[in-house]
Amino acid sequence: MESIREIYRIGRGPSSSHTMGPLKAAEAYRARTPAAGAYRVTLYGSLAATGRGHLTDKAIEAGLAPARVEIAWEPEKFLAFHPNAMLFEVTDGPKAAPWTAYSTGGGRVSDGTDSGAREIYSMRSMEEVLAWRRHTGRAFWEYVAETEGPGIFDYMAEVWTAMQDCIRRGLEAEGMLPGGLRLRRKAASFYVQSASFSGSLKKKTLSFAYALAVGEENASGGVVVTAPTCGSAGVLPAVLYRIKESQGLSDVKIHRALLTAGLFGNLVKKNASISGAEVGCQGEVGTACAMAAAAATQLLGGSERQIEYAAEMGMEHHLGLTCDPIGGLVQAPCIERNAFAAEMAMNAATFSLLGDGGHLVSFDKVVKAMNQTGHDLPSIYKETSGGGLASLAYGED
Numbered sequence: 001m002e003s004i005r006e007i008y009r010i011g012r013g014p015s016s017s018h019t020m021g022p023l024k025a026a027e028a029y030r031a032r033t034p035a036a037g038a039y040r041v042t043l044y045g046s047l048a049a050t051g052r053g054h055l056t057d058k059a060i061e062a063g064l065a066p067a068r069v070e071i072a073w074e075p076e077k078f079l080a081f082h083p084n085a086m087l088f089e090v091t092d093g094p095k096a097a098p099w100t101a102y103s104t105g106g107g108r109v110s111d112g113t114d115s116g117a118r119e120i121y122s123m124r125s126m127e128e129v130l131a132w133r134r135h136t137g138r139a140f141w142e143y144v145a146e147t148e149g150p151g152i153f154d155y156m157a158e159v160w161t162a163m164q165d166c167i168r169r170g171l172e173a174e175g176m177l178p179g180g181l182r183l184r185r186k187a188a189s190f191y192v193q194s195a196s197f198s199g200s201l202k203k204k205t206l207s208f209a210y211a212l213a214v215g216e217e218n219a220s221g222g223v224v225v226t227a228p229t230c231g232s233a234g235v236l237p238a239v240l241y242r243i244k245e246s247q248g249l250s251d252v253k254i255h256r257a258l259l260t261a262g263l264f265g266n267l268v269k270k271n272a273s274i275s276g277a278e279v280g281c282q283g284e285v286g287t288a289c290a291m292a293a294a295a296a297t298q299l300l301g302g303s304e305r306q307i308e309y310a311a312e313m314g315m316e317h318h319l320g321l322t323c324d325p326i327g328g329l330v331q332a333p334c335i336e337r338n339a340f341a342a343e344m345a346m347n348a349a350t351f352s353l354l355g356d357g358g359h360l361v362s363f364d365k366v367v368k369a370m371n372q373t374g375h376d377l378p379s380i381y382k383e384t385s386g387g388g389l390a391s392l393a394y395g396e397d
């Protein structure tokens with residue numbers, strides 16, 4: 001597995017796979033061809049189907065600036081390696097080899113061979129990590145810290161700061177979200193209403209408000225942290241922010257929880273996928289819920305077995321979740337899904353803490369099931385906006 005830095009990328013929304021990835025690919029091709037005056041970029045599959053709603057063309061134009069850019073859209077053509085494919089060609093300037101790149105989720109770009117991936121973890125399954133834990137008596141976050149090196153805590157501090165800043169901006173912002181769906185921001189209203197509640201209702205409302213704040217910032221092109229993607233970026237910070245406030249926890253404990261959450265996200269990325277275009281929203285929001293459930297359980301004093309159980313439930317109860325953004329925008333149903341997944345993560349943590357951590361389905365097995373389910377889903381339910389809620393007309397009641 002790669003560094004969890006690849007799970008937590010700080011950048012602008014609305015999509016890690018459709019905005020951050022294409023921008024990174026365009027910048028890379030521009031660096032190879034600095035003298036080019038014009039380019040043709042062909043988008044395939046999911047990138048072409050929902051690219052306009054995700055600002056894919058704008059991201060590519062920014063990455064290739066100041067050159068002229070012609071965008072070609074091929075939504076019906078899917079390349080074998082990954083549904084998010086793009087072909088870069090120079091049309092004016094010194095001859096250069098064309099380049100096919102793939103945005104594989106979480107802002108990651110591949111040339112189709114994955115030869116650039118630098119794996120630093122020797123273990124590839126939760127079963128191996130649990131065996132290591134039994135042998136050493138150490139925690140999940142300690143395994144991550146040991147593997148990543150001391151600099152990872154500085155990065156987690158940066159990640160946590162960016163997450164908190166995003167929530168705070170989102171709680172202050174009001175008005176209409178861009179994109180034509182006529183959706184108004186709700187986070188500020190939810191946050192104000194929470195003051196009228198008490199007990200569990202207040203906590204639930206705050207959880208919703210925090211997740212909505214991040215989702216709405218992401219939909220507006222604001223700075224978010226992939227966890228593991230932009231479209232699912234609201235789940236983990238909402239849970240962490242809620243627990244930190246209610247329990248009065250230190251930032252150090254939050255940083256450790258981020259390490260644990262990153263481990264679970266990394267395992268999904270390695271053994272399945274975090275790309276909605278590849279396995280549906282179960283790979284994005286399902287993984288985010290698993291990560292948040294693991295972090296919450298750790299912060300609330302759970303054992304490693306209870307942490308693993310909570311993460312398994314977070315994924316299990318999102319199996320089969322389709323990726324069907326209306327109009328290709330990361331707004332409906334995406335923003336609300338973040339809010340509900342944040343609450344489900346808290347429920348999974350509570351459920352696991354009520355027992356001894358014993359359970360039937362392991363995290364490794366549920367990840368395998370998710371991967372198989374994702375590949376069995378028809379392509380219209382995997383970020384192409386061809387089916388499900390995405391088939392609804394704009395403005396339909």
